[in-house]
Amino acid sequence: MDYNLFLFILVVISSCCCVKCDNIINDFLSVPTTVKAQENNTVLLPCYLNTASNDGNFITAIRWYKDENLVVDSADEQLPLPEGHILWENGSLEIFRVTPNDTGIYICEIVRPEPWSPVRQRHAIEVLHPPSVEPFPPTGFLQVKLGEEVRMSCKGSGVPYPIITWYTKGEEIKLLNPRELLKFTASDRQMAGIYECRAANGVGEPASAQIELNIIYPPELMTSRSWIHTAPGHRVQLECKISADPQATVTWTKGDMPVPLDSRVLSLVDGDKYTLLIKNVQKSDFGIYTCKAINELGQGELQIQLSGVPNPGVFKKTDDKNINSKDSYTLIWEVDSYTPIIEYNLWFQPYKPKTGLSKPNWTKLTIPTEHSSGPVYSKSYTIKGLKEKTVYEALLVSRNRYGWSKPSPILRFATAGADLKEEMITPVQHHTEDNIIPLDLSSSSQNCKLGNVGFMVLVIVTMYYHFHC
Numbered sequence: 001m002d003y004n005l006f007l008f009i010l011v012v013i014s015s016c017c018c019v020k021c022d023n024i025i026n027d028f029l030s031v032p033t034t035v036k037a038q039e040n041n042t043v044l045l046p047c048y049l050n051t052a053s054n055d056g057n058f059i060t061a062i063r064w065y066k067d068e069n070l071v072v073d074s075a076d077e078q079l080p081l082p083e084g085h086i087l088w089e090n091g092s093l094e095i096f097r098v099t100p101n102d103t104g105i106y107i108c109e110i111v112r113p114e115p116w117s118p119v120r121q122r123h124a125i126e127v128l129h130p131p132s133v134e135p136f137p138p139t140g141f142l143q144v145k146l147g148e149e150v151r152m153s154c155k156g157s158g159v160p161y162p163i164i165t166w167y168t169k170g171e172e173i174k175l176l177n178p179r180e181l182l183k184f185t186a187s188d189r190q191m192a193g194i195y196e197c198r199a200a201n202g203v204g205e206p207a208s209a210q211i212e213l214n215i216i217y218p219p220e221l222m223t224s225r226s227w228i229h230t231a232p233g234h235r236v237q238l239e240c241k242i243s244a245d246p247q248a249t250v251t252w253t254k255g256d257m258p259v260p261l262d263s264r265v266l267s268l269v270d271g272d273k274y275t276l277l278i279k280n281v282q283k284s285d286f287g288i289y290t291c292k293a294i295n296e297l298g299q300g301e302l303q304i305q306l307s308g309v310p311n312p313g314v315f316k317k318t319d320d321k322n323i324n325s326k327d328s329y330t331l332i333w334e335v336d337s338y339t340p341i342i343e344y345n346l347w348f349q350p351y352k353p354k355t356g357l358s359k360p361n362w363t364k365l366t367i368p369t370e371h372s373s374g375p376v377y378s379k380s381y382t383i384k385g386l387k388e389k390t391v392y393e394a395l396l397v398s399r400n401r402y403g404w405s406k407p408s409p410i411l412r413f414a415t416a417g418a419d420l421k422e423e424m425i426t427p428v429q430h431h432t433e434d435n436i437i438p439l440d441l442s443s444s445s446q447n448c449k450l451g452n453v454g455f456m457v458l459v460i461v462t463m464y465y466h467f468h469c
C-alpha cells in the first residue's frame with residue numbers, strides 16, 4: 001500500500017474522530033465523577049444526555065462497562081444484571097452494598113440509531129478499603145553477601161493506594177520514591193536485622209510486614225594480644241576472636257606447619273573465641289603462630305608471637321621537682337620478665353618538635369641490673385650532665401637470656417626551667433618510621449642488638465575476598 005496514501009487516510013480518520021469527540025462531551029448532561037464509597041454503601045453513577053441532543057427517544061441501548069468489560073446492556077435480555085446492580089430508566093447505574101470488587105473505571109455508553117455514533121462517559125468508584133502488604137521476598141527472609149546490593153519490597157494494596165514507610169532498628173528509613181522498593185548496598189554487617197514496612201491509607205488500621213536481612217561475610221579476626229611474653233614452664237593462651245558467617249574453619253599454624261596438638265598443646269573453642277592453650281611452655285614453642293579462618297566467602301589470618309624476651313618497659317611518672325634539677329633527671333621504670341633481666345639500654349636525646357629536618361642524636365647508656373627478682377623488675381637511674389631548660393626524650397630496651405625487648409613507649413621530660421607542654425607528654429608509640437630511631441644507631445654500637453628486635457607490626461590480617469558471583 002502506498003505509504004503517503006495510508007498516512008492521509010490516517011489523518012482524515014483521526015480528525016473525524018476529534019470532531020465526534022467534541023460532540024460526545026457536549027451531549028452529556030451528567031459530569032464524570034469519581035465516587036469514594038465505604039463498603040456496603042449504595043452508589044449511583046449518572047448517565048444523562050442533554051435532552052436537546054437526545055432529541056426525543058432516539059436511544060437504542062444503554063450499556064455500562066466496568067474496566068472495559070461489558071456488564072450491563074439494556075438491549076441484551078440474555079446478559080443478566082450483576083447482583084446488587086440496577087439500571088434505571090434514565091440510564092443511571094445504581095450499585096447496592098458495594099464491595100472492594102466494585103472499585104474500577106465505569107463507562108456508560110449510549111447507543112443511538114445511525115448515523116449517530118455511540119457516546120460515552122467515564123466514571124469511577126473507589127470503595128475504601130484498609131491497607132494490606134505483601135513482602136518480597138515472600139518468605140520474609142533475605143540473605144546477601146557483604147558488599148552486595150539489597151533489594152526488598154513491600155507491595156501494598158488498599159483503596160486509596162497506601163503509603164509505604166520503612167523502619168529498621170526502631171527508626172524510619174527516609175526514602176525517595178518508589179517507596180515500595182528498599183534498595184541499598186550491604187556495606188556493613190551492622191545493616192543486618194529486621195526491616196519492617198508499614199502501609200497506611202487512612203482507612204482502618206495500617207498493615208505491616210517484616211523482612212529479616214542476613215549478611216554473610218568472610219572471616220574477621222581479632223586478638224587481644226599479638227605479642228605474648230612467656231618462659232619455659234609457664235602456661236600460656238593464644239587467643240583469636242573470629243566472626244564469620246557462615247561459620248569459619250579455623251586452624252593454627254607455626255611457620256608453615258600445623259601446630260601439633262596433644263595433651264600439652266590444645267586447641268579450644270568457646271563461641272567465637274578460639275584458643276591455643278600451651279600448658280607447659282618449652283623453649284621450642286617460641287615463635288610466630290598464625291590463626292587462620294576460612295569460610296565460603298574468603299579467609300583471614302592473624303599472627304601472634306610467643307616470645308621469651310622481656311615485655312617492653314614502662315617509665316613511671318617522676319615529675320617531682322626535688323629529684324630533678326637543672327642538669328639531671330631521675331627516671332624510674334618497670335619491666336615484666338619471667339626470666340631475669342641482664343641489662344638495660346637507655347636512649348635519650350634533646351626533644352625537637354618534628355620539623356622533619358633535624359637528625360636524631362641519641363645517646364645510649366648501658367645500665368646493669370641489681371639483684372632483684374621478677375617478674376616485675378623496677379629500676380631508677382639519674383641521667384647527669386643534661387642541659388638546663390631543655391626537653392628531652394628517652395626510651396628503654398631490656399635484655400634477658402632470650403634477647404632484647406621491644407622498645408618502651410617514648411618518655412618526654414624536662415630539666416628545671418623548661419616547660420613540658422601537654423602535647424609532649426602523651427606517650428609516643430612506635431608507629432611511624434621516625435620513631436624507629438635506635439635502629440639508625442645500632443651500627444655505631446658494638447653490643448647493641450636492637451636490630452634483632454622486631455619493630456614491625458605483628459598483626460597482619462589479610463582478607464581475601466573471592467565472591468563467586
Ligand SMILES: *[C@@H]1O[C@H](CO)[C@@H](O)[C@H](O)[C@H]1NC(C)=O
Binds near residue numbers: 039040
Ligand atoms: C458490610 O456488610 C457485611 C455483611 O452485612 C458485613 O459483614 C461487613 O462487616 C460490612 N462491612 C462494613 C465495612 O461495614
Ligand SMILES: *[C@@H]1O[C@H](CO)[C@@H](O)[C@H](O)[C@H]1NC(C)=O
Binds near residue numbers: 048088089090091092
Ligand atoms: C434517575 O433515576 C434514579 C432512580 O429513579 C433517580 O434516583 C435519579 O435522581 C434520576 N436522575 C435524574 C437526573 O432524573
Ligand SMILES: *[C@@H]1O[C@H](CO)[C@@H](O)[C@H](O)[C@H]1NC(C)=O
Binds near residue numbers: 099100101
Ligand atoms: C471479589 O471477586 C473475586 C473474584 O472475582 C471473588 O472471588 C470474591 O468473592 C469477590 N468478593 C466479594 C466480596 O464479592
Ligand SMILES: *[C@@H]1O[C@H](CO)[C@@H](O)[C@H](O)[C@H]1NC(C)=O
Binds near residue numbers: 361363
Ligand atoms: C649530639 O649530641 C652530642 C652530645 O650528646 C653533642 O656533642 C653533639 O654535638 C650532638 N650532635 C649534633 C649533630 O647535634
